[in-house]
Amino acid sequence: MVGKATDRFGRRLVFRLVGVGLILMGCFVRVLDPYPLQMSRLIYFDILQRISPRAFDPDLPVRVVDIDEKSLTEWGQWPWPRTHLGQMVDRLGEYGAAAIAFDMLFAEPDRYSPARLLQDPSLSGLLQVDQAAAELDNDVRFGAALAQWPVVLGVAARQSDSGRATTPKAGLIEIGENPAAGLVDVAHWTSLAPPLGEDATGIGGVNVSPIGALGVVRRVPVLWSGPNGVMPGLGIEALRVAIGEPVYFAEGSQDEVGIMLEVGVGDFLLPTTENGEIWVRYRRDHPGLYLSADDVMRGGNDAALRAEIEGRIILVGTSAAGLFDMRETALGESVPGVSIHAQIIEQVILGDMLSRSDVTAALELLAFVVLGVVVTVVMSSFGAVASFIAGGVAAAVVIAISWLAFQNQSILFDATFPLAGGMANFGLLAGYLFVSTEREKRVIRQTFSHYVAPEILDEMEGNGHRLQLGGETQDITVMFSDIRGFTPLSESVSATDLVALLNALFSDIGDQILLERGTIDKFIGDAVMAFWNAPLPVENHPYRAALAALKMRRALVDFNASPLMRGRPPIALATGCATGAACVGNIGSRRRFNYTVIGDVVNVAARIEQNCRHVDYDILASHAVQSATRSNLALLEAGFVDLKGKSEPEPVYILVGDRSLTDGAAFQALEDAHMRLLAAIRDRSSRAAVLQQCEVCIDLGAEIEPGLKHFYRALPGRTVDFRSEALAGRAVFSHHNGPRDAIV
Numbered sequence: 001m002v003g004k005a006t007d008r009f010g011r012r013l014v015f016r017l018v019g020v021g022l023i024l025m026g027c028f029v030r031v032l033d034p035y036p037l038q039m040s041r042l043i044y045f046d047i048l049q050r051i052s053p054r055a056f057d058p059d060l061p062v063r064v065v066d067i068d069e070k071s072l073t074e075w076g077q078w079p080w081p082r083t084h085l086g087q088m089v090d091r092l093g094e095y096g097a098a099a100i101a102f103d104m105l106f107a108e109p110d111r112y113s114p115a116r117l118l119q120d121p122s123l124s125g126l127l128q129v130d131q132a133a134a135e136l137d138n139d140v141r142f143g144a145a146l147a148q149w150p151v152v153l154g155v156a157a158r159q160s161d162s163g164r165a166t167t168p169k170a171g172l173i174e175i176g177e178n179p180a181a182g183l184v185d186v187a188h189w190t191s192l193a194p195p196l197g198e199d200a201t202g203i204g205g206v207n208v209s210p211i212g213a214l215g216v217v218r219r220v221p222v223l224w225s226g227p228n229g230v231m232p233g234l235g236i237e238a239l240r241v242a243i244g245e246p247v248y249f250a251e252g253s254q255d256e257v258g259i260m261l262e263v264g265v266g267d268f269l270l271p272t273t274e275n276g277e278i279w280v281r282y283r284r285d286h287p288g289l290y291l292s293a294d295d296v297m298r299g300g301n302d303a304a305l306r307a308e309i310e311g312r313i314i315l316v317g318t319s320a321a322g323l324f325d326m327r328e329t330a331l332g333e334s335v336p337g338v339s340i341h342a343q344i345i346e347q348v349i350l351g352d353m354l355s356r357s358d359v360t361a362a363l364e365l366l367a368f369v370v371l372g373v374v375v376t377v378v379m380s381s382f383g384a385v386a387s388f389i390a391g392g393v394a395a396a397v398v399i400a401i402s403w404l405a406f407q408n409q410s411i412l413f414d415a416t417f418p419l420a421g422g423m424a425n426f427g428l429l430a431g432y433l434f435v436s437t438e439r440e441k442r443v444i445r446q447t448f449s450h451y452v453a454p455e456i457l458d459e460m461e462g463n464g465h466r467l468q469l470g471g472e473t474q475d476i477t478v479m480f481s482d483i484r485g486f487t488p489l490s491e492s493v494s495a496t497d498l499v500a501l502l503n504a505l506f507s508d509i510g511d512q513i514l515l516e517r518g519t520i521d522k523f524i525g526d527a528v529m530a531f532w533n534a535p536l537p538v539e540n541h542p543y544r545a546a547l548a549a550l551k552m553r554r555a556l557v558d559f560n561a562s563p564l565m566r567g568r569p570p571i572a573l574a575t576g577c578a579t580g581a582a583c584v585g586n587i588g589s590r591r592r593f594n595y596t597v598i599g600d601v602v603n604v605a606a607r608i609e610q611n612c613r614h615v616d617y618d619i620l621a622s623h624a625v626q627s628a629t630r631s632n633l634a635l636l637e638a639g640f641v642d643l644k645g646k647s648e649p650e651p652v653y654i655l656v657g658d659r660s661l662t663d664g665a666a667f668q669a670l671e672d673a674h675m676r677l678l679a680a681i682r683d684r685s686s687r688a689a690v691l692q693q694c695e696v697c698i699d700l701g702a703e704i705e706p707g708l709k710h711f712y713r714a715l716p717g718r719t720v721d722f723r724s725e726a727l728a729g730r731a732v733f734s735h736h737n738g739p740r741d742a743i744v
Contacts, residue, residue: 012380015432019376022428023369026421030365037417042218044416045279046330048406053331054283054352061098061242062345063308064290064338067318071293078320081112082138084297086145088316091296093149096310099242101152101234103206103317103325103338107190110138143199150241153196154206154234157186157224164191167228169202170240171247179252179260183225183276184210204237208327208340216328217340219277222263222270223250235315235341239348240265242313250276268348271355279354279412281347285335289342290319315342356412364414367398371422376429384430391426395419471585476534476597477545477577477625478605479518481509481552482527484572484613492568501564502526505571508559512551516544521596527609531597534584542579542628546655549575549619576609577655578622607643608652614641616714618707619655626653634661636674638711639721649721656705670700670708677715681722690716 030037065088067078075084085102092100114137146153155166166189174180189205197203208220224231232240232248240248249264260276262269272278291308293316317338318325325337347353374394379387395418402415483489483505490498506528510520513530517538521529530548532541552573560570582599608620615638626635634656640649661667677693694712701708 015380015429016376018432019372019380019425019429022425023372023376026368026372026425027365030368030417030421040416040420041414042216044414045218045412046216046332048403048412049282049330050332052407054281054347054350056283056286056288057346057350058288060346060349061312062289062342062349063312063314064336064342065092065293065296065314065316066290066336066338067293067316067320068290069320071297072320074294075297078318079110082106082110082142083112086138086142088293088296089142089145089149089151092309092314093145095296095306097149097314098311099150099152099202099238099313101202101204101238101241101313101315101341102154103234103315103341104154105156105190105206106139106142106153106193106196107155109193110142113138139193139196143195146196146199146201150201151199152202152204152234152238152241153192153200154204155189155192155231157205157207157210158188158190161188165228166191166197166203166226166231168226168231169200170232170237170245172223172230172250173247174250174252176250176252176254176261177257177259179250179258180223180225180230180276182252182258182260182274183223183230184221185225186231187227189226189228189231202232202237202241204232204234206234206337206341208337216330217280218330219273219279220340220344221275221277222272223248223260223276233341233344235344236263236265236270236348238313238315238341239268239345268351270348271353271357273356278344279356280330280340280343281352281354281410282329282331282343283346284331285329285333285339289339313345315345317341352410354410354412360411360413364417367401367415367418368421371395371398371418372425375422375426379426379429379433384426384433387426387429391422395422471583471587471598473581473583473599474534475541475579476582476584476601477532477541477579478582478597478602479513479530479532479545479549479575479577480527480606480609481530481549481573481575482609484574484618485569486526489569489571504562504564505556505559508555509552509573512555513548515551516548518545518548519595522594529602529606531582531584534597535595540628542577542625543632545577545579546621546625546629546633547658549577549655550658553618573618574609574612575619576605576607576612576622577620577625578605578608579624579628580604580622603645604643604650607645608641608650611641611643611652615639615652615654615711615718617654617711620652621655623651623653626651632659632662634658634667636671637678639718641721654708654711656701656708661704666700666704670697670704673697673700677712678722681719687716690719 072078089100172180186205191197192200192203205221205224207224208217210221220233220235222233222236224233230248230250236248243266245266251261251264253259253261259274260272261274262271263276264270270278291305295302295305296309315338317336319336326334327337327340328334329340371391371394375387375391378390398415398418402413405411405413489501493501506523509528513520513528516532518530518532519534521531523529530545532538532545538544552575556571556573559565565571578601580599580601582597582601584597586595587598604622608622612618612620617638620638621629621635629635635653636656638652638654640651643650656667656670673693673696677690677697680690680693694715697712698709701712
């Protein structure tokens with residue numbers, strides 16, 4: 001037993017070491033963070049946003065003036081003359097815009113300027129204008145409009161130098177170890193046609209992702225590292241101009257160079273990635289965000305339009321299909337690029353900023369480790385099914401934590417790596433368990449031979465097609481046998497000696513069960529459960545079970561006389577037998593199951609065994625056993641007893657001996673005396689008469705079976721078992737005389 005426990009512990013230890021190895025391998029993969037892991041994480045974050053997108057708030061001070069198809073139809077193809085754009089700026093300024101930001105480039109002089117048109121050789125001979133008109137420059141006129149209002153112009157990242165430097169308008173105060181050193185780097189910015197760069201209040205980058213980045217826009221740099229200083233993004237620059245702040249605050253790590261933690265502008269704080277990007281908290285694109293440029297360009301004082309513009313940050317962009325400024329969001333929508341800048345401003349104002357820090361990544365790794373430990377420990381102890389359930393519960397907890405962190409704290413907690421890693425661990429460990437289990441199949445026959453008789457095992461091997469995974473209902477006989485007085489015995493010997501004693505005892509009584517073609521179901525502490533007529537049919541199985549009980553009684557006598565029991569109180573057994581229908585088969589999961597029986601007859605047998613103490617006899621049988629074996633066994637009626645879980649008392653019988661005793665004169669005399677005793681009880685004879693008849697039975701049974709003495713000594717105190725009012729009209733069967741009414 002100790003050796004088996006050691007082997008089991010060793011196998012479990014090896015299994016857990018394999019699990020730890022897989023967990024460490026998973027941690028290594030997470031640190032490397034290959035592209036598939038990154039994409040699964042980003043897709044999961046997209047799913048979170050799609051489940052719960054941010055709601056559109058029409059009261060937020062952000063609007064987009066959209067150069068849409070309608071505007072192009074009314075005012076001509078793009079690009080418009082900058083006199084038109086100057087007119088738009090004046091209109092927006094007069095309507096009270098807090099800031100006006102152009103999500104477009106003005107890198108070259110306006111081709112519609114009269115001065116530019118006259119330089120075209122094909123037109124110079126055709127156009128006749130005065131000198132004043134010839135000197136008109138649309139860029140100067142547009143710049144004059146810019147100078148009157150808070151306007152932000154956009155520049156874009158490019159690989160080659162445009163020839164003119166673009167200098168940011170805002171200052172930057174860095175806190176920490178040079179956090180700007182880690183910003184997304186831009187080699188060059190597009191230039192602004194003179195004098196637009198000098199006249200604009202602010203300049204911001206229109207890019208929503210680094211050069212060459214395609215696909216879904218999830219993170220947008222707030223600050224860019226450029227050749228002439230740190231350049232803000234267009235949206236955050238528009239916010240700075242609107243609130244009149246001259247500088248940005250960039251807070252970084254105090255211990256490491258180039259790590260950005262957050263960016264501040266006025267009272268607003270933006271948590272960023274270490275390279276100065278923010279995660280965009282998207283909402284569905286909403287028409288309430290957009291104002292048509294055509295409506296703005298038209299003259300007059302529109303009160304409704306003023307209400308949409310006054311005090312708001314106005315971004316000017318385009319949704320026209322031919323201008324190719326459509327980008328895909330995490331919600332799966334294609335929106336104008338200017339809309340993304342607008343959504344950034346909205347979430348900054350709301351304070352609804354998504355965040356993801358190194359601490360979050362560490363907690364994800366910890367969740368993977370915990371889930372892996374749960375899967376490993378539970379599978380090594382309880383098998384794959386329990387591990388699947390425990391892992392499923394742990395996975396549900398991880399998903400719930402991720403969802404609550406996103407919904408309540410706007411924290412991006414990746415559940416995909418813990419879940420995928422846990423599933424991978426489960427699959428690999430289950431495979432390892434399967435391989436190790438295959439090796440154990442070689443000893444199945446040897447193991448099963450301890451539970452059934454060798455001849456039954458041979459029949460099973462020859463007729464294996466008759467054994468099915470699952471259960472089938474059939475008549476069986478069930479036996480429960482329990483050691484009486486086990487507690488005092490366990491207190492008188494050491495645990496090691498007690499194990500040795502139980503092993504020896506169960507070996508002796510188990511042999512008797514196997515001799516009578518029984519199947520040992522299990523050993524339960526100090527008890528044994530066995531059944532007959534399964535897995536293969538056993539003819540006259542109630543009789544074979546009763547014979548096994550009698551043989552166990554005789555084997556116990558020899559065991560108590562053995563040297564192992566010298567100096568120790570003798571052991572007594574309490575045995576109960578019942579016959580009835582039960583479900584028999586391999587019951588459990590597909591990976592782990594027991595060949596056992598389930599049904600009411602099992603409970604009846606167990607409860608009858610428990611009543612041995614009440615009846616004060618070592619072997620009790622149910623009425624079904626008595627009916628099936630009455631001509632072959634020496635059985636005596638023991639009255640009705642209450643069985644836990646049964647609504648009515650059940651008749652039980654004491655098993656005195658086998659057929660050789662039944663035909664003897666001594667037992668027949670005892671049987672007659674027993675009938676007279678029961679008649680006296682049912683006729684409500686005096687206690688003295690009952691006691692006198694008990695003494696007669698004791699004298700007759702002394703030579704037949706010593707245990708009868710205790711049975712008859714206890715019987716006067718059990719007369720209610722034979723004549724209770726609750727049993728009125730119940731038929732009581734004797735093993736020879738058939739039914740008799742019990743009047744109680």
